[in-house]
Amino acid sequence: MENLPQHFDSVFTVDCIIFGFDEGELKILLIERNEEPFNGWFALPGYFVEKTESIESAAERILYECTGLKGIYMEQFYTFGALERHPQGRVITVAYYAMIRLTNQKDLKPVTTFARQAVWMPVKDMPELAFDHSRIFRKGFEKIRNKISYQPIAFELLPEKFTLTQLQHLYEVILNKKLDKRNFRKKMLAYDILKELDEKQKGVSYRAAKLYKFDKRKYAKHFNKELTFTKE
Amino acid sequence: MENLPQHFDSVFTVDCIIFGFDEGELKILLIERNEEPFNGWFALPGYFVEKTESIESAAERILYECTGLKGIYMEQFYTFGALERHPQGRVITVAYYAMIRLTNQKDLKPVTTFARQAVWMPVKDMPELAFDHSRIFRKGFEKIRNKISYQPIAFELLPEKFTLTQLQHLYEVILNKKLDKRNFRKKMLAYDILKELDEKQKGVSYRAAKLYKFDKRKYAKHFNKELTFTKE
DNA sequence: TTGCTTAGTGTAAAAATTACACCTTATATT
DNA sequence: AATATAAGGTGTAATTTTTACACTAAGCAA
Structure with missing residues (x-):
């Protein structure tokens, strides 16, 4: 050959x-x-x-x-x-x-x-x-x-534990537009890929927000994919 | 250098x-x-x-x-x-x-x-x-x-003039599932990218269907793109 | 105690999607 | 001419999804 x-x-x-x-x-x-x-x-x-x-x-x-x-x-x-x-x-x-x-x-x-x-x-x-x-x-x-806009892939950018407001800010920066707080939360929680923690934000001079974690297993179920970033 | x-x-x-x-x-x-x-x-x-x-x-x-x-x-x-x-x-x-x-x-x-x-x-x-x-x-x-599923790009596959049923068949073959006739037509026409012709199908042994053409100009308006296949 | 700042929440309207069945029309057959 | 055949063509109600919108609650700081 x-x-x-x-x-x-x-x-x-x-x-x-x-x-x-x-x-x-x-x-x-x-x-x-x-x-x-x-x-x-x-x-x-x-x-x-x-x-x-x-x-x-x-x-x-x-x-x-x-x-x-x-x-x-x-x-x-x-x-x-x-x-x-x-x-x-x-x-x-x-x-x-x-x-x-x-x-x-x-x-x-x-x-x-x-x-x-x-x-x-x-x-x-x-x-x-x-x-x-x-x-x-x-x-x-x-x-x-x-x-x-059709797949929540942005978690990789946040710290392991994050608040919904942080997540929303991230989306706003990427999409370059303001999002409605209530609608954003509703939709995000409806995906059912977040785990609510028994923990709150610390070190802020106002009411502390609940922390959440990205739940890989739930994500895999919903999107039929192992990871946030998909293998070929 | x-x-x-x-x-x-x-x-x-x-x-x-x-x-x-x-x-x-x-x-x-x-x-x-x-x-x-x-x-x-x-x-x-x-x-x-x-x-x-x-x-x-x-x-x-x-x-x-x-x-x-x-x-x-x-x-x-x-x-x-x-x-x-x-x-x-x-x-x-x-x-x-x-x-x-x-x-x-x-x-x-x-x-x-x-x-x-x-x-x-x-x-x-x-x-x-x-x-x-x-x-x-x-x-x-x-x-x-x-x-x-989110952009009607299949017209390139059909002859210049085609019937809605032909278009639906094409979609069914690509998506590998049956589609509802009425809903398909409703949605397709709602895109407003087809031009209805004053002409009918010929040579069929049943009621002839109306022929349509893909309208590039309307498509460009809706999808902000020149062509069906998008340049980088 | 008050003021400040962000957290957190629900509902109604509008839009999009789905499910579903019958009459019409052209041709072919007798 | 009548009938059979095969696809064409059409509307509405129920459901789901998306959008718009504003106030109270909690925690910290002064």
Whole structure:
């Protein structure tokens, strides 16, 4: 049997959009590039995929190298391959996104030289990014905004225990619109995927709200899925 | 400025799921392979992407080479890159789908040697396909089934003029369930994207039904989109 | 005690979805 | 011409889902 035709080989990469929610703001992870082209520009965490790894594991490895974050499950959403997206030739990139809980993951340490640093950037302050990463980001953001309207996937962004008001704020930030408090609660509780705890919010100077937890088992029942982020 | 790091190069391909609707059946285009591996097996139309073309244009070119069909707009839906999907090494494939009108496109002539022939295969008779193409097909089919439930995208499959019953049959075949005639019509007409013609079905041995046309302009208004298949 | 701030709650109207059955019309058959 | 056949075409009531909307309760701070 012949070998694969090597002359077709193309350069390809993965790029990751990692969402976080902190201080009431939606943020994403960016790296400051330390390589030409676009040296010094902000970019999505991403790099070249090796020949010997699957795309998924490449995404996980590269995210770790860029930021020090480990074991983040990401969902693929689109593959970009326009001729002009890289100044030195056609580079195909497979884009992933994930939502993560920021608690204890705020300190980012790149384990590589191609990223000078990694930062949490509020979505509302996003600068122009290297390559076509701004476009990739817009497409990914649209995707989760769309997805969240028919599937409650946002729990990954909150601390383990959260109040309904926190959850509502998160939705409002992602959907970019105000929601009605009573209707939001009614709907959310109707999903029956939250577990009400015997515990209250602490350290607030007003009436403390009940805390809730996301209940994976109930979620799986309702949506016929194991996890918030679905495997292929 | 340095060049792109060539040692990362990967082999990659596109594969296409082309849906057609004929004789009340949903069909897809398959080719019979004329190359190792999987010589003689059925496979999705697909081949290697050149270094100098975008993925989209590669998809269009390759579909033409496999089948003789030209100018089909396809929508990308997923990229597969598991290590074991090709026996000779990691091959990444970007998968696309499209729905096309079968009228006058039933004769397929491959313009290449890697496909022995192209055929319209009823979805219900699908054989096991080469590589992981069966899995790719299942994922693509699920995608359109899902999409059609919230966006009327199936008109591309019908002849230009069609009856509501034909449209309903198509929906039933894709969704794999019976629909209520009155409710289906009510909903379809409520979308306000069909144009009722002053013309009736011909050559039937029973009462002829009114013919309708898909109205692109109205569709664009309602869904804020130019076409049935959406550009990125 | 009072004031401040957020928590928490219900109901009515409107809209969308579902369930359901019969008469009409064109053709083919006798 | 009459009849049989087969699909076309239509409306309404019940149910469910979604929306709009405002006040009292609780906890903390001064």
